[in-house]
Amino acid sequence: MSYSIAEAARRSGLSIDTLRYYERIKLLEPPARDSAGRRAYSDEDLNWLGFLTKLRLTGMPIKSMREYASLRRHGVASAGRRKAILVEQRQSVADRIAELQGCLDILDYKIANYEHIERKALGVAPEMEGISA
Amino acid sequence: MSYSIAEAARRSGLSIDTLRYYERIKLLEPPARDSAGRRAYSDEDLNWLGFLTKLRLTGMPIKSMREYASLRRHGVASAGRRKAILVEQRQSVADRIAELQGCLDILDYKIANYEHIERKALGVAPEMEGISA
DNA sequence: ATTTGACCTGGAGTGCACTCCAGGTCGTAC
DNA sequence: GTACGACCTGGAGTGCACTCCAGGTCAAAT
Numbered sequence: 001m002s003y004s005i006a007e008a009a010r011r012s013g014l015s016i017d018t019l020r021y022y023e024r025i026k027l028l029e030p031p032a033r034d035s036a037g038r039r040a041y042s043d044e045d046l047n048w049l050g051f052l053t054k055l056r057l058t059g060m061p062i063k064s065m066r067e068y069a070s071l072r073r074h075g076v077a078s079a080g081r082r083k084a085i086l087v088e089q090r091q092s093v094a095d096r097i098a099e100l101q102g103c104l105d106i107l108d109y110k111i112a113n114y115e116h117i118e119r120k121a122l123g124v125a126p127e128m129e130g131i132s133a
Numbered sequence: 134m135s136y137s138i139a140e141a142a143r144r145s146g147l148s149i150d151t152l153r154y155y156e157r158i159k160l161l162e163p164p165a166r167d168s169a170g171r172r173a174y175s176d177e178d179l180n181w182l183g184f185l186t187k188l189r190l191t192g193m194p195i196k197s198m199r200e201y202a203s204l205r206r207h208g209v210a211s212a213g214r215r216k217a218i219l220v221e222q223r224q225s226v227a228d229r230i231a232e233l234q235g236c237l238d239i240l241d242y243k244i245a246n247y248e249h250i251e252r253k254a255l256g257v258a259p260e261m262e263g264i265s266a
Numbered sequence: 267a268t269t270t271g272a273c274c275t276g277g278a279g280t281g282c283a284c285t286c287c288a289g290g291t292c293g294t295a296c
Numbered sequence: 297g298t299a300c301g302a303c304c305t306g307g308a309g310t311g312c313a314c315t316c317c318a319g320g321t322c323a324a325a326t
Contacts, residue, residue, distance in 0.1 A: 005273070016273090017315055025313095036322055038273055051239075058236045062313065076250075083247035090240045093233050100230050103191045106184075107223040114216035117209075138303070149303090150285055158283095169292050171303055195283065 002032065002040040012049040019049075025062065027052060027069050058093045135165065135173040145182040152182075158195065160185060160202050191226045 008031075009016045019039075022028045028049065032040045041049075055065050068085050071078035141164075142149045152172075155161045161182065165173045174182075188198050201218050204211035 015315075018313085020274090021314065036273080038322090051243075054236050054239050056313095057232060058240070079247055079250055083244060083251075086240055086244050086247070090237065090244065093237050093240065097230055097233050097237070099190060100226050100233070103187050104223065104226050104230070106187050107191070107219055107226065110184075111216060111219050111223065114212055114219070117212055118216075148285075151283085153304090154284065169303080171292085189283095 001043055002034075003042075003046065005039045005041070008039075008041040008046060008049065011046055012053060014049065014053065022049075022052070025066065027062070027065055029073070055089070058089055059096065060089055064089075134176055135167075136175075136179065138172045138174070141172075141174040141179060141182065144179055145186060147182065147186065155182075155185070158199060160195070160198055162206070188222070191222055192229065193222055197222075 003011065005016050005019055009019055012019070014022070019028070023030055028045070031045050032042065034040045052065060052069075055068070056062075064085065068082060071082050071085075136144065138149050138152055142152055145152070147155070152161070156163055161178070164178050165175065167173045185198060185202075188201070189195075197218065201215060204215050204218075
């Protein structure tokens with residue numbers, strides 16, 4: 001199967017402009033073209049796009065994704081380096097999850113504080129106010 | 134206690150420039166000044182900065198932090214709205230954690246794939262290659 | 267035959283969150 | 297008394313990841 005740029009955008013969740021942008025910056029091999037010169041994305045293109053969007057979701061900078069994409073073009077010899085990039089990214093994702101978890105705890109604490117204030121509704125003792133919230 | 138801007142930067146993990154920037158955009162009440170006109174941050178300022186940096190870590194845009202900061206200046210009457218902002222942010226953090234968890238799974242899968250390739254070390258059957266990794 | 271709509275290109279513009287700079291003022295150390 | 301380092305101001309510059317635009321081509325629909 002092959003897909004128009006609009007269809008590829010729909011399926012990948014990226015915008016049409018972003019697809020062309022990714023191609024320009026070499027994240028994406030230039031896809032095939034139809035007889036009229038329009039881009040025709042293959043299933044393989046879409047799979048790769050899907051993976052790229054996952055990497056983006058992890059917060060990987062485009063610079064690194066470009067490195068990965070470039071390694072991929074260099075075939076099997078680059079597999080070790082590619083794996084290393086993924087392992088490193090895995091770590092950074094795990095770290096980020098832990099960080100967010102910490103933030104969640106703080107938010108919960110603050111929210112509980114506000115609930116505390118609400119419960120004391122009218123006769124407020126405003127010592128909670130302005131201290132650090 | 135009061136702290137020079139350099140000390141406040143050290144303690145908050147923000148840069149000196151960022152502290153001044155936060156003040157300009159009204160994330161931060163202008164701190165007191167010493168006799169020479171230099172900023173003198175209070176412990177309360179530092180607490181607030183600490184909370185701000187947590188909010189930043191959650192990915193909250195500065196626009197929203199400004200709203201929260203502005204509400205805070207309007208005192209106890211704004212507590213409901215402030216709480217609502219934190220509850221909303223809590224949700225977005227939880228969502229983001231789930232999203233990252235999904236990405237982690239994908240990374241693990243890919244990494245396992247590379248390990249699979251490594252194990253087949255020399256006599257490679259490269260059907261793994263270029264399909265979607 | 268012309269209108270429409272999806273697509274094309276190269277290049278400029280955007281929003282965000284800082285970050286840097288020039289030129290100046292202070293208070294202490296030599 | 298001057299050299300130094302930390303600080304001040306207003307404003308310009310940066311890097312990132314898109315996003316938008318003008319002007320053009322092409323195939324199918326009216």
